Amino acid sequence: MIQASAVLRKDDLDMEPQYVEGLENLLAHCRTHLPSVDEDLLRRAFRLSYWAHRDDWRASGERYISHPLEVATIVARDIGLDDLSVAAALLHDVVEDTELSLDFIESEFGETLATVIDGLTKISGVFESRELGQAENVRKLMLSMATDLRVILVKFADRLHNMRTIDALPKKKQLKKAGETLDLFAPLAHRFGLHSIKSELEDLSLKILDPSAYEHIVETISDMAEKRDKFIAAFIEPMEERLDEEGYQFQIYSRVKNVYSIHRKMKRQDKPIDEIYDIFAIRIVLNTDNELDADTREKKGKEDCWRVYSVVTDVYKPLPTRFRDFISNPKGNGYQSLHTTVLGPGGRRVEVQIRTDRMHEVAEKGVAAHWRYKEGRKNVDEEMEQFLEWVRDLLDSPKPEEATEFVEEFRLNLYDEEIYVFTPMGDLMTLPKGATPVDFAFKVHTEVGMQCIGAKVNGKMVPLSRELQSGDQVEIITSKKQHPNPDWENFVQTHKAKSRIRHWKNEKRRKTAEHGREVWEKAAEKAHLEVSDHDLQQYAHDIKFPDLRQLFYEIGAGIYDPQDLIAYIKDGTLASEEEEQHDEESLREQYENFLETAQTSGRQALVIDGEMQRDIKVNYSSCCNPIPGDDVFGFVSKTGSINIHRTNCPNATDLLNNHPHRIQDVDWSHQKDVHFVAALRLMGEDRANMLNDITTVISKNLNTYIRSLTIDSEDGVFEGRVTLHVADLKHLERLKERLKRIDGLYGVYRFEE
CATH class of the missing domain: 1.10.3210.10 (Hypothetical protein af1432)
Structure with missing residues (x-):
């Protein structure tokens, strides 16, 4: 060198x-x-x-x-x-x-x-x-x-x-x-x-x-330039006169949207370019007094922006629904400006943006200009944190199972439009458009999100899937016994919420697999079998499991019976494709024989292949507790019994994708006086007589019997679980609606597990 x-x-x-x-x-x-x-x-x-x-x-x-x-x-x-x-x-x-x-x-x-x-x-x-x-x-x-x-x-x-x-x-x-x-x-x-x-x-x-x-x-923008320039000149003139009279130092620019923004809007609205009205915007940039100290200059600049807004709306009629205040509520990247849409000459809509020269440079140069202007000011670190918070959220998130998940989440989080909501103490929080109370909870703190059981928006209980709006005040209700609901992943918007929920689901799956291994080891020991993981892996492949983890997961979830594997291993030979096909044919033959005998009397709730089920052994899976009215399917075990699952059961994806030949169409009959077990989760205020009100509502519903009821309370909030005998889904839904009428009961949800 x-x-x-x-x-x-x-x-x-x-x-x-x-x-x-x-x-x-x-x-x-x-x-x-x-x-x-x-x-x-x-x-x-x-x-x-x-x-x-x-x-x-x-x-x-x-x-x-x-x-x-x-x-x-x-x-x-x-x-x-x-x-x-x-x-x-x-x-x-x-x-x-x-x-x-x-x-x-x-x-x-x-x-x-x-x-x-x-x-x-x-x-x-x-x-x-x-x-x-x-x-x-x-x-x-x-x-x-x-x-x-x-x-x-x-x-x-x-x-x-x-x-x-x-x-x-x-x-x-x-x-x-x-x-x-x-x-x-x-x-x-x-x-x-x-x-x-x-x-x-x-x-x-x-x-x-x-x-x-x-x-x-x-070409279209170029062709329209002369006509557009004349309109802009006519639009600007009365505003310039008024602002000059008021003594402001300013510049007014017209800005044509960039080509890609117009292209995207044409695609989104499915309109030709001549039907896109907001191709350009007017920008009023106020000069600030550089001799003032930074804090005074910033305060005066904000006040001047509001005064200029008043002038603009005196000259032209504003559209109230098209106003955005990014000065009081800056975007996450530091952008500040007032946006309003007014009716210009000929009733044409025109967007007007109002900002100071400092705000303008931040708008054009972003984080760099923002950082420069904060030099020498207090709380520089706090203000810069806003730019990197989303980065750290992604970095701190659990590593996903699929690396492509991380890239996709990273990409999707870049273009988020923002809303501004408030905590109960009045602190402002920025969230992406479409965010829900669950996103808000995870924004406050990971543990708040993990323990979220309900939410109040503007003082009223709302579903956790409710889309928040700018200006909402959000309060999260938590319980230390709560864990994320897998369904949350379907509606949350932020990467942090999605990744934490996904991580929890993966951890739950891992623990289920660990439990499955324990179940297998006990079953193998009882059957006097000693099988190494290497040999067990081979057996798993032979019976069409991709790996041991999937095998143990299905055993732990109750999807696969370890006795079937023990019986398979004790045969002493690995099944050939012909033998496996023979097993499947035997299973189908055995199942058809069951159908032929399913003609005896008895009140049952299922119809299989259009026939009333009577003698076939049926298990209503505890992983999802199906009841009449639920969308269900049957999973045929190798012994010929049928396990009934809801189609939205946590285990449904594995069963439907990996064992399609063992899926059986089932439906509910219209038999009466058949009762099923269902469980409800209750959450609400821990007040006097709450338990009595709950049991009274249940007892007043005919043919509803309480099997068990547990209630736990902490910090003025209770969480309970009531297990009931119900006739069908309509019966359960009717009961849920009546329970929701109880004063102070925040949430009534069906237990999924």
């Missing part, structure tokens, strides 16, 4: 004039957009990069140094965080692509810059594939973000320049890069508030992926 060290100290390195000029332009951008500039640092970084890449060329035919120089310019001009980020951009490829080592970078430029370069090197291939191995790469990306934001900010600039020069690549590579850019880079830039970079990445991707749609929108 001696030669490299000498290069760093050589002022007259032989460089082509255009790159010398490029360096000077870069420094000029740094002086304009950065709070401070160490020009010696940047000159040394540029000289080293130029020398390290001296023999490298891009696909376009340019010297490779043109790429890091352009990336650094984007970092300085369009992101504008600090000079260290610019230096990292100049050096972002040297460790990966040249002979220079990370240790050399650290010795010459310091530990911080070396850490950023290391992060950039580690995630260089992070989006190369969306296959199974992708998850660990994405975790590396997120870890680097949590360590130093400059890593991902430089990566945005790197990808933007690559997309700007993508025409030099083969078509296959163009499609791949455009796809991953649209899928992950653009939404990630959105999450960090980098609006201009996000928009350009989207448009450049669409240009590759759907060039005809891109060209059509661009």
